[in-house]
Amino acid sequence: MKAKVLAALAATMAVSATCAFAANPFVDVPTDSWAYKSVVELADAGVIQGVDGEYFQGQRNITRYEAAEMVAKAMAHMDKATVEQRALINKLADEYADELNNLGVRVSNLENKVGNIKFTGDARLRYRYQNGVTDNDNSWDYRIRLRGTAQVNDRTTATVGLSTDNQNFGDNGTASGGDNDVFADIIKVDYNFGSPNWNLSVGRDSDWVIGGANSYGYQYGDVADRAELKFNNGKLGVTAGYAKLKEGLGGYFYGDDDIDGVKAAYGEIEGYFGNGSAAGVYYYNFNGSSDTWVDDNGVGHEFNGDDLWGAYASVNFGSKWNVLANYEHVNTLTNSAVTGDDSADVWVGRLTYGKASMAQPKSWDIWVEYLDAEDGAFLGGSTYGWRFSSYMDNIQSWGAGIDYVIAKNAMFSVMQSFGTEMKDGSQDADQYEKEQTRAQFQFAF
Known part of the structure; x- marks a missing residue:
């Protein structure tokens, strides 16, 4: 039976x-x-x-x-x-x-x-610290999110989510992003075409990731308004969409400008193999408001429709080991004084042992990663990763962490960078080479 x-x-x-x-x-x-x-x-x-x-x-x-x-x-x-x-x-x-x-x-x-609403949610208490760089009063923050999913009919679901954003315990509790309001981070409708292989999703999503959910998510993993068509038959996945980024500060070549409003047309092709392994390629073309500035050498620059392409492979060995490799090539800007586009590369590698599942008490994993990002490689502001987004550019760095499920739907995680070095001297090495620490509790309900 x-x-x-x-x-x-x-x-x-x-x-x-x-x-x-x-x-x-x-x-x-x-x-x-x-x-x-x-x-x-x-x-x-x-x-x-x-x-x-x-x-x-x-x-x-x-x-x-x-x-x-x-x-x-x-x-x-x-x-x-x-x-x-x-x-x-x-x-x-x-x-x-x-x-x-x-x-x-x-x-x-x-x-x-059918027709009923299912409510879920999660909460996170987080500690982040970088000696001599971050504001110690704002090292602790929390976030609470609530989701409601309605089964409209056999083919259509509608999801609405609310988030407090990251609320810190300094500055009278204002959000670390500068906004103390609860906001809608999910407003979307998903439609299935009568086949489990085809799905159309339209609206706002809280965890939209450049490179897709299986990549490292180096550039951006946050709120985005998007329309996305996906095909997935268990062996091949093809995604095409158009998105408008909603959160995060820009990288080095954006200066301090907010990338809220930058648009991206994108496509992804992924293959899924036995034992949960996967590999994929992706391309994103960005179109934001025109922005110009002059660097320290007096050379003028103009933001003019950046694009990037990347590839990843995630391979499982046996039941415990996973290796993830991710490469991205970014055309960062148009130099008004020199013909052609500047570009930058980023390499990420991660080795994981074990699997921490929120549904499985006492499950755990441990991982180590390597990051090599050239000057100008980082475009996004809020990443799917764990590092401070202000120090993702122009570095070589190692990281390690452990995740442990204390009880069902309750997980504790610790992350630490080490061996961080700046790749060239165009920025303040004293800041870039200080190590980062993060610890957090996560709860699902």
């Missing part, structure tokens, strides 16, 4: 996109098992927990009550399922109706999942 339920749940759970790099939590499921991918995805989604948190015991028959528990958790993910997947969930719900009713789950026609 376990094989039947597992296969059906694996077919209905739309979690593969978010679990591309999940590690196997069970010591008795070999990587060459027919059920390996389904087991890992379902465990990372919190649908199955195993025995004692370590063993899957695939040869053991499960009780109908245990099967009903897994079906109930799949029902909680109905907002991610297609029409065909909902039909399979309905069949499972009918088969285990008595057990589900004993669990307090209403199963008649499952109509309660």
